[in-house]
Amino acid sequence: MSYEKLEELKTGHKVQISGGKVSVPDDPIIPYVEGDGIGRDITKATQRIVNAAVEKYYGGKRKIHWWEIYAGEKAQAKYGEMLPKDTIQAVSDYKIVIKGPLTTPVGGGFRSLNVTLRQLLDLYACVRPVKYYDGVPSPVRNPEKMNVVIFRENTEDVYAGIEWQAESDKAKKVIGWLNETMGTKIRPESGVGIKPISKFASQRLIRMAIDHAVKHRCNSVTLVHKGNIQKYTEGAFRDWGYELARTDYADRTIAEDQLQGDAGSKIVMKDRIADSMFQQILTRTDEYSVIATTNLNGDYLSDACAAQVGGLGIAPGANIGDEAAMFEATHGTAPKYADKDMVNPGSLLLTAVMMLQYMNWMEAGDAIENAFAKTIQQKKVTYDLARQMDGAKELKTSEFATAIIENL
Numbered sequence: 001m002s003y004e005k006l007e008e009l010k011t012g013h014k015v016q017i018s019g020g021k022v023s024v025p026d027d028p029i030i031p032y033v034e035g036d037g038i039g040r041d042i043t044k045a046t047q048r049i050v051n052a053a054v055e056k057y058y059g060g061k062r063k064i065h066w067w068e069i070y071a072g073e074k075a076q077a078k079y080g081e082m083l084p085k086d087t088i089q090a091v092s093d094y095k096i097v098i099k100g101p102l103t104t105p106v107g108g109g110f111r112s113l114n115v116t117l118r119q120l121l122d123l124y125a126c127v128r129p130v131k132y133y134d135g136v137p138s139p140v141r142n143p144e145k146m147n148v149v150i151f152r153e154n155t156e157d158v159y160a161g162i163e164w165q166a167e168s169d170k171a172k173k174v175i176g177w178l179n180e181t182m183g184t185k186i187r188p189e190s191g192v193g194i195k196p197i198s199k200f201a202s203q204r205l206i207r208m209a210i211d212h213a214v215k216h217r218c219n220s221v222t223l224v225h226k227g228n229i230q231k232y233t234e235g236a237f238r239d240w241g242y243e244l245a246r247t248d249y250a251d252r253t254i255a256e257d258q259l260q261g262d263a264g265s266k267i268v269m270k271d272r273i274a275d276s277m278f279q280q281i282l283t284r285t286d287e288y289s290v291i292a293t294t295n296l297n298g299d300y301l302s303d304a305c306a307a308q309v310g311g312l313g314i315a316p317g318a319n320i321g322d323e324a325a326m327f328e329a330t331h332g333t334a335p336k337y338a339d340k341d342m343v344n345p346g347s348l349l350l351t352a353v354m355m356l357q358y359m360n361w362m363e364a365g366d367a368i369e370n371a372f373a374k375t376i377q378q379k380k381v382t383y384d385l386a387r388q389m390d391g392a393k394e395l396k397t398s399e400f401a402t403a404i405i406e407n408l
């Protein structure tokens with residue numbers, strides 16, 4: 001495969017992913033997008049820690065070969081565009097990418113690079129584990145009760161990008177057709193968006209969530225939807241979820257309304273209406289384990305859950321498909337802190353842990369997670385946590401990385 005401006009590494013081998021099965025050599029080439037703003041600070045710190053853990057736990061037998069590819073501001077400077085073909089090609093060839101945050105200008109016909117990447121590579125599941133690390137300041141009384149993995153559908157819903165600006169010719173045409181032939185009463189000057197939800201996309205996402213619950217022995221999968229109002233999109237998501245559990249996981253799952261007493265080793269399939277879920281996750285936090293939900297609900301819910309355990313600065317995330325996976329920090333570029341060696345690299349670091357687990361390099365992943373938790377317990381933290389903790393020692397990003405490496 002030839003690239004316009006990227007030079008392929010001469011050392012290392014490609015990761016293979018096919019039909020969701022991952023095969024990783026001992027010397028994988030891992031493409032990375034540094035990210036804009038604080039992306040520069042956190043990528044540097046994360047790679048140092050990952051390299052140290054891999055070296056420590058595999059003693060030279062395994063090594064990651066990092067390969068820089070470009071998106072966002074760096075791509076603009078190198079290619080004259082924010083998301084060059086080279087980058088998309090590199091991810092589809094090399095299968096895994098880890099990326100820092102990218103700037104998304106608000107409005108003005110510019111689509112989010114993150115959303116575009118997810119759709120082009122068909123990374124249909126946004127996976128966000130949310131759990132509490134002892135010592136992290138939290139706004140709730142029992143943050144330790146939170147331990148969920150959210151599977152958010154990534155390709156459909158109002159994120160499909162099908163919308164027309166108010167008073168544009170296309171919006172008028174769509175509204176005209178709907179009002180004249182479908183009996184709707186949409187105000188002619190409205191903007192219009194379309195929310196597609198399909199059985200195919202819903203079930204492959206829910207399948208990934210149930211498979212995760214089976215693999216990790218989780219006791220429930222909760223389908224979160226707004227089906228009481230949007231019956232044929234959100235309601236259908238719920239129905240297709242239960243249907244999948246009945247047809248393909250009959251021996252592994254049981255619907256909550258069929259439950260009589262203890263579920264035994266079966267996974268309980270539940271569903272909750274989205275607004276109710278926001279209060280349930282606060283009031284009955286430990287009743288939830290794996291969550292599968294539509295795109296917009298998942299977007300809101302992931303951030304709300306992350307806030308409950310101490311915020312986005314440490315929340316990891318991945319976008320996973322059957323042929324590729326993109327691991328990304330969940331916060332933005334926080335431009336005011338860029339290049340100040342100040343912010344918390346925790347989100348990207350725990351994202352790298354997810355990547356190592358996905359690669360089946362469990363020892364290195366677990367070691368980093370434990371060292372991260374230990375460093376926080378020692379009250380050695382970056383500014384964002386230090387300002388909320390009594391007696392904390394405030395460290396720079398790079399110093400925090402060094403402290404984690406020492407705790408490996």
Ligand code: NAP
Pocket residue numbers: 038100101102103104105114312313328329330331332333334335343344345346347384
């Ligand atoms: P943001 O960059 O996430 O920053 C908002 C605030 O969150 C920061 O001012 C800081 O709060 C805190 N924060 C974020 N990351 C942190 C970290 N690693 N350590 C410590 N604190 C952290 O959100 P934004 O200002 O709304 O967005 C800025 C740009 O990022 C926009 O262009 C947006 O589109 C983009 N964005 C990209 C992604 C992505 O690439 N995945 C995601 C979200 C936003 P304090 O100042 O209170 O300390």
